[in-house]
Amino acid sequence: EDKVVQSPLSLVVHEGDTVTLNCSYEVTNFRSLLWYKQEKKAPTFLFMLTSSGIEKKSGRLSSILDKKELSSILNITATQTGDSAIYLCAVKLNAGNNRKLIWGLGTSLAVNP
């Protein structure tokens, strides 16, 4: 059965800290891995990773995929209270599986002032 596991499930940090969120996967038909941020409503897209070892960066957020280890990390540096959210990782399957997304449970991040 295809699955995506995120860790930790929840995390509480202080403003200015750096956090690393983990996502590991076991799927039969990997195409890409995606990271989303969910606040009160629907998830918003952060990154899509398809190649191993190539870091994607957006401001204080960065992410990298390791296909050998079947995992990805999402880094947030100099955290701010606005970073508080649930961070979701999803793996996109190949076309034979309708390219559907397999979702992890998410990491709930709380950044305290």
Place this chain on the structure above:
Amino acid sequence: GAVVSQHPSRVICKSGTSVKIECRSLDFQATTMFWYRQFPKKSLMLMATSNEGSKATYEQGVEKDKFLINHASLTLSTLTVTSAHPEDSSFYICSARGFGDSTEAFFGQGTRLTVV
């Protein structure tokens, strides 16, 4: 980025009635739309995948007759919760994907359904 509009954002209905939720892609053609359900503090649970002009593919355990999905055009998909019961109360989210392998899925704003 692409915009997906979901309507209504919140609905309260009586047990036994049906509720229709719309998902529209506003600035691109959505070849595939996904419908999810999310319980509090839980991840997204895929309910069904719909491709324009064909029948939806439902995930195991999701009742087809209960959750009717129609994807009649490249910009609109609807989810109808039929004969709603309190246990159907949940957050329902749609996502839409356009042409091309590299398009990520864009999400609607979600619909909070409360059945009383």
